[in-house]
Amino acid sequence: MTPLLQVKGIEKHYGARIGCADVNFDLFPGEVMGIVGESGSGKSTLLNCLAGHLTPDAGQVIFDTRAEGPVDTVTMSEPARRMLGRTDWAFVHQHARDGLRMNVSAGGNIGERLMAVGARHYGDIRARAVDWLDRVEIAENRVDDRPSAFSGGMQQRLQIARNLVTEPRLVFMDEPTGGLDVSVQARLLDLLRGLVRQMGLSALIVTHDLAVVRLLADRLMVMKDGHVVESGLTDQVLDDPQHAYTQLLVSSVLQV
Amino acid sequence: MSDYNFAYLDEQTKRMIRRAILKGLAVPGYQVPFASREMPMPYGWGTGGVQVSAATLTPEDTFKVIDQGSDDTTNAVSIRKFFEKTAGVAVTEETEKASVIQTRHRIPEAPLREDQILVYQVPIPEPLRFLEPRETETRKMHSLEEYGLMHVKLYEDISQHGAIATAYAYPVKVADRYVMDPSPIPKFDNPKLEMAAIQLFGAGREQRIYAVPPYTKVVSLDFEDYPFEATKADHACDLCAAEDSYLDEVILDDAGNRMFVCSDTDYCRTRREAGHVGRLGEEVAA
Amino acid sequence: MSISTKKKSAMIELTGVSKSFVLHNQGSAVIPVMAGAELRVAAGDCVALTGASGAGKSTLMRMIYGNYRANAGRIMVGGTDVAKAAPREIIALRREVLGYVSQFLRVVPRVATLEVVAEPLLALGVPEDQARARAAELLARLNIPERLWSLSPTTFSGGEQQRVNIARGFAHDYPALLLDEPTASLDPTNRAVVLGLIEAAKARGAAIIGIFHDAEARAQVCDREEDVSAFTPQAAA
Numbered sequence: 001m002t003p004l005l006q007v008k009g010i011e012k013h014y015g016a017r018i019g020c021a022d023v024n025f026d027l028f029p030g031e032v033m034g035i036v037g038e039s040g041s042g043k044s045t046l047l048n049c050l051a052g053h054l055t056p057d058a059g060q061v062i063f064d065t066r067a068e069g070p071v072d073t074v075t076m077s078e079p080a081r082r083m084l085g086r087t088d089w090a091f092v093h094q095h096a097r098d099g100l101r102m103n104v105s106a107g108g109n110i111g112e113r114l115m116a117v118g119a120r121h122y123g124d125i126r127a128r129a130v131d132w133l134d135r136v137e138i139a140e141n142r143v144d145d146r147p148s149a150f151s152g153g154m155q156q157r158l159q160i161a162r163n164l165v166t167e168p169r170l171v172f173m174d175e176p177t178g179g180l181d182v183s184v185q186a187r188l189l190d191l192l193r194g195l196v197r198q199m200g201l202s203a204l205i206v207t208h209d210l211a212v213v214r215l216l217a218d219r220l221m222v223m224k225d226g227h228v229v230e231s232g233l234t235d236q237v238l239d240d241p242q243h244a245y246t247q248l249l250v251s252s253v254l255q256v
Numbered sequence: 257m258s259d260y261n262f263a264y265l266d267e268q269t270k271r272m273i274r275r276a277i278l279k280g281l282a283v284p285g286y287q288v289p290f291a292s293r294e295m296p297m298p299y300g301w302g303t304g305g306v307q308v309s310a311a312t313l314t315p316e317d318t319f320k321v322i323d324q325g326s327d328d329t330t331n332a333v334s335i336r337k338f339f340e341k342t343a344g345v346a347v348t349e350e351t352e353k354a355s356v357i358q359t360r361h362r363i364p365e366a367p368l369r370e371d372q373i374l375v376y377q378v379p380i381p382e383p384l385r386f387l388e389p390r391e392t393e394t395r396k397m398h399s400l401e402e403y404g405l406m407h408v409k410l411y412e413d414i415s416q417h418g419a420i421a422t423a424y425a426y427p428v429k430v431a432d433r434y435v436m437d438p439s440p441i442p443k444f445d446n447p448k449l450e451m452a453a454i455q456l457f458g459a460g461r462e463q464r465i466y467a468v469p470p471y472t473k474v475v476s477l478d479f480e481d482y483p484f485e486a487t488k489a490d491h492a493c494d495l496c497a498a499e500d501s502y503l504d505e506v507i508l509d510d511a512g513n514r515m516f517v518c519s520d521t522d523y524c525r526t527r528r529e530a531g532h533v534g535r536l537g538e539e540v541a542a
Numbered sequence: 543m544s545i546s547t548k549k550k551s552a553m554i555e556l557t558g559v560s561k562s563f564v565l566h567n568q569g570s571a572v573i574p575v576m577a578g579a580e581l582r583v584a585a586g587d588c589v590a591l592t593g594a595s596g597a598g599k600s601t602l603m604r605m606i607y608g609n610y611r612a613n614a615g616r617i618m619v620g621g622t623d624v625a626k627a628a629p630r631e632i633i634a635l636r637r638e639v640l641g642y643v644s645q646f647l648r649v650v651p652r653v654a655t656l657e658v659v660a661e662p663l664l665a666l667g668v669p670e671d672q673a674r675a676r677a678a679e680l681l682a683r684l685n686i687p688e689r690l691w692s693l694s695p696t697t698f699s700g701g702e703q704q705r706v707n708i709a710r711g712f713a714h715d716y717p718a719l720l721l722d723e724p725t726a727s728l729d730p731t732n733r734a735v736v737l738g739l740i741e742a743a744k745a746r747g748a749a750i751i752g753i754f755h756d757a758e759a760r761a762q763v764c765d766r767e768e769d770v771s772a773f774t775p776q777a778a779a
Binding site: 028183193197218232236247248251 | 608609630632633653664
């Protein structure tokens with residue numbers, strides 16, 4: 001089986017400081033991988049390098065495109081990379097307002113990606129927007145409301161709908177449950193799990209919340225000071241951590 | 257007259273503007289940056305259009321200025337006088353006789369010819385501005401032809417008003433490539449953007465020039481199920497009885513009486529001189 | 543029922559498996575917990591792990607499941623060496639071949655019980671209605687009242703949670719099953735149901751490894767006992 005994403009030797013420096021270095025992994029179709037580590041460990045830098053928001057100083061991010069098979073997205077043309085960003089890739093930001101157009105209605109937010117890839121039938125676009133609102137458990141009658149009138153959890157679900165409407169194959173998530181109430185988090189996690197299964201999505205989830213990765217991620221990568229210190233099956237890394245830092249991280253979690 | 261260089265601007269500046277105009281004509285709809293000069297009038301009074309006109313005019317030209325279709329508003333009169341004084345060119349109020357027409361917010365009703373140039377005053381040249389405020393991002397969207405956002409605006413219109421409510425500055429796609437703001441002309445005028453004359457657009461404050469060469473394809477954006485419509489008030493002109501011209505609504509008194517008249521004053525006058533009489537034509541004449 | 547295990551090829555086979563924990567944050571203390579573990583379980587067989595508390599029964603089971611990492615040796619389950627397999631191979635193994643009924647139910651809060659039980663089937667691509675029907679059948683059999691099916695099991699009593707866990711573990715007909723105290727905290731009726739499920743699984747050819755403190759249950763369903771004390775490093779020394 002061809003990996004959906006092959007990451008080879010990704011490196012990013014901020015001056016003399018290491019953002020991330022020597023990151024290598026393969027992600028297969030349908031796999032969900034968590035990336036954990038404390039603030040400043042390089043996990044967000046890595047995610048942004050992989051998603052094409054930052055240009056890595058070295059390394060390859062090879063994506064198995066529908067049309068041409070595996071292509072290095074670091075060296076591909078910007079139009080092609082941005083096209084990927086609107087079709088086969090999705091990016092869910094921690095703060096919904098970074099991923100939504102706050103002055104555009106919920107329906108318009110969901111429809112944007114469809115229109116960006118050429119949808120020109122208002123009725124169809126609206127029908128798909130309504131369908132996606134339903135899938136992320138937002139009432140249909142909110143379709144014309146602006147996201148500013150939504151709660152934090154609803155905004156985050158709307159952001160997910162907006163991203164998934166073009167049925168991407170790879171979703172990048174940066175702390176998708178960060179800043180949400182615990183009860184709202186649970187609902188979002190459940191929703192994400194269902195969508196990942198139904199759509200066969202592959203996902204990379206950056207978080208510092210170990211409970212989130214345990215429930216969502218098949219695999220886990222632990223980062224510290226820009227380097228991957230441990231990776232493996234999620235429950236194995238969490239229940240039998242091998243690296244000193246992972247052991248510290250796992251033992252630092254407060255038990256409820 | 258000797259106090260000014262021809263048409264106010266110095267020759268170097270005009271050459272710079274002409275280069276921008278030529279580039280604009282070569283890449284229809286593309287916003288060409290130019291070093292806009294301070295003009296002896298405030299921004300918003302057509303400084304972009306005036307600079308384009310200054311770079312376009314020759315001593316042999318006949319110049320006409322319209323503001324919302326009218327030749328006799330303060331703005332139109334001021335600009336016309338400005339070039340009378342600084343360029344000494346002939347001026348006219350007749351569309352037919354003009355070789356260069358500077359306009360604010362209208363396209364003349366009479367079809368323009370190949371030997372005419374229409375210069376638009378543009379307040380905001382960037383059609384994507386209202387949805388994406390970052391200039392770096394909108395430039396990238398233009399260069400990569402990412403125009404989905406433009407349709408988001410139309411989608412919002414339909415979802416809020418049941419129809420595309422954008423009535424002026426209605427976005428168009430030029431020569432199948434660039435999405436362009438046609439300046440705040442009513443969308444009634446959009447079909448006329450495909451014409452024989454050269455169309456030049458100048459935005460002074462924003463320092464942009466763009467152009468539509470003669471006979472260039474200009475398509476108003478729309479949805480399959482909500483097609484573009486060039487709408488106008490559903491009346492005939494009360495002065496000249498024209499049914500095909502864009503109308504202004506004029507309140508006549510406190511009792512709510514009103515009349516509809518051609519916004520293009522030259523067109524209306526020409527028709528009346530040819531004997532067309534509207535509903536209130538006799539009274540007004542009397 | 544007693545078929546000779548030696549003639550059949552083993553579904554689960556452990557060879558020379560050892561394990562130690564290194565506690566980096568506690569002076570890098572090395573705690574050896576298992577050495578030279580050997581185990582063979584053929585299809586249709588049920589083996590009980592025995593030994594005193596702390597002898598390593600759960601550790602061994604977790605290693606077979608891939609939850610704990612083996613330091614040495616081979617852990618073959620249906621042709622996959624869990625000790626060396628890539629995460630996605632273990633995930634595929636867990637989805638299709640190897641089931642595990644742990645003592646604790648770990649689920650996303652607010653997900654309905656019926657969904658929790660149906661999930662292993664949905665992950666295999668079984669149509670939703672079929673998966674739910676199977677889940678409903680198991681829940682009914684384990685005497686979970688139907689009015690609870692739409693609720694999250696997180697609010698259930700210990701015994702109810704245990705039965706939901708068992709239902710989930712038996713939803714798919716795994717060729718290999720790990721059972722950690724499946725009959726603990728169950729009343730006699732439900733205990734009988736669970737033992738019935740285990741016997742049915744054996745009959746269809748599942749290889750089963752279980753930890754049973756309940757000696758009677760162990761005697762009823764297990765073909766053999768393996769004392770893991772033999773693999774504890776202290777015993778070996």
